[in-house]
Amino acid sequence: MGKNIAKTTHNFLFCDGGSCQKAGAENVVRTVRAYLRNNGLWDSTHTIKTRCNGRCEDAPTWIVQPNNYWYKELTPSKGLEIIKSHIHNNKPVEKHLLYCDDWDNISSEKEIPPYKLKPFNIIEDATLGSCYLTRGFASDQYTYPLFLYLFEHSPSSKIVLGDAKELSFSAIKEVLYSKQYVLELVLEHETIELVIAPINQKDTALVKARIAVVEYFHQITSQKKGIRFKNKFGDQIGLIWLSESAWKYCTEVQLQGLSIDKELV
Template identity: 55%
Template sequence: MGKNIANTTHTFLFCDGGSCQKAGSEKVVRAARAYLRNNDLWDTVHTIKTRCNGRCEDAPTCIVNPGEYWYKELTADKIIPIVKSHIDNNLPVEANLLYKKEWDALKSNREIAPFKPKPFELKDDKELGECFITKGFSSDQYLYPLFLYLLENPKGVTLKMAHLKAMPFTEITAVNYAKTYTLELETATDCIPLTIAGVPKEDKELQKSKISSTEYFYQKNVNQTGIRFKNKFGEVIGIINFDSIDNLAWKYCTKIQLQNASQDLISL
């Protein structure tokens, strides 16, 4: 029988993402749960392991409710006083806080400046010729939303995969991302796999099929825009072409995927 969460007074959400695991999150969780069990608090305090909560530099982390208190750089020794303070006094241990609602900024000792794509640069590309080009993001957190947007806004968008003929994106009927590493583009008669998640280093086939580089380009002489996907070995996996710089999906790419990195591109 599961825990009756209607009886719980506090919830501790421990990040169990890769960075937190490497920093010792499992020891933190075990210490907290042992304390709750041994002090007859198991039925009134709930602990949850979550996926990555986006603060890898502050690992291991934990969020405590009520109050939405964010804790950083936890250890097995630090978590017990934190648990006790919340349960006994409904108060945080401020020395270990990363953030609480009253603050207007994070208190991180390891803050990493967010990465932003560089502005477009004019290059003489071996395959594309003279064009403006920049790199975007290649994680599944960007690629999956990209393909979903193209599914919903396919007008003037063409997909060309290695060893396959070019096809209008209007022929894509669904975008599925249910497999561990692979996104699938479905058509009425076919399924096109794209490896977009982090893959094991020892799996050479997956490494070869994984999109590791996402390049956005603009060929001014023909008013052609597009996206080129490559693997870690520099081999082209596929290319998406847009019919013009005014294409709706291209404008989405420059605004959302590239965070306005190309807002002055037309004047170049």
Template identity: 45%
Template sequence: MGKDLTQVTTTFYICDGGSCRKAGSDPVMRATRAYLRNQGLWNTTHTIKTRCIGRCEDAPAAIVHPGDYWYKNLNGQNVITVMQRHLEEGKPVEELLVFKEGSTVINSDKERPKKVPKPFSLVEDEDLGVIYSTRGFSTDQYTYPLFLYLAETKSPATLTFPHGQTHSFQNIQALEYGKYQLIMTFKEADLTSILAFTLAGIPKTEPMALQRSRVLVTEFFYEAFNPEKRGIRLKDKMGRLLAIIWLDSTDEKVWNYCLNVQLSMSEVVIQS
């Protein structure tokens, strides 16, 4: 039977993302649940194992509600202190906090600078000629939204593969993100095509062919002598071309999306 959530007064969200697992989130979760069980607090306190919460540098990390308290550098011992303080006194453990509601600064001695794509630079590309190019992010937190945006807006952009096969996003019928791969269905005339791109991180236990198929390079570019000819080039880990998304020269909305959302630029920035 599920927990009666009407009785829950406090919730601990313990990160189980990759960095937190490596840093020891499993002992933190085990200690938390064992303490709650043995102290008779199981029914009034809920624990949730989450995916990455975005504070990898402070791993193992957790969030406590109510109050929006973000904790850092947890282990099987100090997490007990955190629980005791919250559940018995309703107060946080200040020295372990990285953030709390109302804070204007992040309290971390490992703070990492925000990663942003580099400016566009002029390159003479073997396949595309003279272009301005920059790399975007290739995690599925960026690549999946990119494909989703093109599909939902029915963009006139085209998806072109190395062997010459081309599909327009105006003809996309379905888009589904499975365990590792994005499956797209295109219907053009009487022909239905089903295509797959590997976007998610692949465990080393999976077949090597699947690991190598992941999109790991996402390049945004435009031609130096024809700036309206723009696209997004996708490559695998070995630098092999997977596909090029050619953007329609008249569709400024999609290009602005690429700049603003994918590259965190308000306009094209060129490396000086």
């Protein structure tokens, strides 16, 4: 039987992303849950494991509701202190806070500046020829939205994978990302699989198949624009030839407003 959340007073959201796991999140969660169980507080509270909360540098992290309190660098003893303070005193433990809604800024000594993409450069490429080129983000948080956008809004864009023939996005019936690290391009009679998320580095086949480098290019002579995917070894996995509208989306969203410097043109 599920928990009656209408009867709960506090929700504790434990980050269970990779960085938090490595920092000992599971030990903190088990300690806190044992305390709640042994002190008759299980039914009046709700503990939830979440995926990454986006604050890996402050791992392990929690979010406590109500009032949106974020906690950082947790240990079992800190976790118990926080749980007791919220439940018994209805107060946060400020010395462990990362952020709360009353603050204008977060409290972290480990803040990592946002990664800035490098500008387009003119290169002579063995495959693409003379072109403007830059690297984009290769995370699945970018590649899945990219493929979904092209499928939904740019049917004239085309993809070439390995030695296969050029395939228009209009021929794709569905774009799925329901498997652990595989993006599926569903065609009428087959499904193309692309590895886009972190995988076991000991699995050589997966490492070679995974998209680890994403390059955006604009060919100078032909004026064609596109994306090239490579694995971590620099081997080409595929190309996408973009429509003008798709290129505009890529520069605005995927490249976060980055454009070709007018001085290069």
